[in-house]
Amino acid sequence: xxxxxxxxxxxxxxxxxxxxxxxxxxxxxxxxxxxxxxxxxxxxxxxxxxxxxxxxxxxxxxxxxxx
Numbered sequence: 001x002x003x004x005x006x007x008x009x010x011x012x013x014x015x016x017x018x019x020x021x022x023x024x025x026x027x028x029x030x031x032x033x034x035x036x037x038x039x040x041x042x043x044x045x046x047x048x049x050x051x052x053x054x055x056x057x058x059x060x061x062x063x064x065x066x067x
Contacts, residue, residue, distance in 0.1 A: 004033065004040035014046060024049065 007025065011018040021041070024030035031045040 003043035005043075006038070006040060010041050010046065 005013065007018050007021045010016070010021050014021075021030065022039075025032045025039060025041070030041060030049050032039055032041050034040075
């Protein structure tokens with residue numbers, strides 16, 4: 001069985017506004033499936049989105065080298 005969530009369910013779980021989720025879907029930035037007129041987000045899609053969009057911090061020299 002596939003684990004699918006509606007944008008409303010996903011918003012409730014993540015705390016993100018439903019509008020943000022729908023915008024990510026419409027821009028094809030968040031993996032989703034359309035079944036008839038309904039849109040669902042498969043399990044793991046949010047985690048994939050976060051992983052793809054995570055920005056690593058810039059490396060900084062050790063504090064003792066700055067002084």
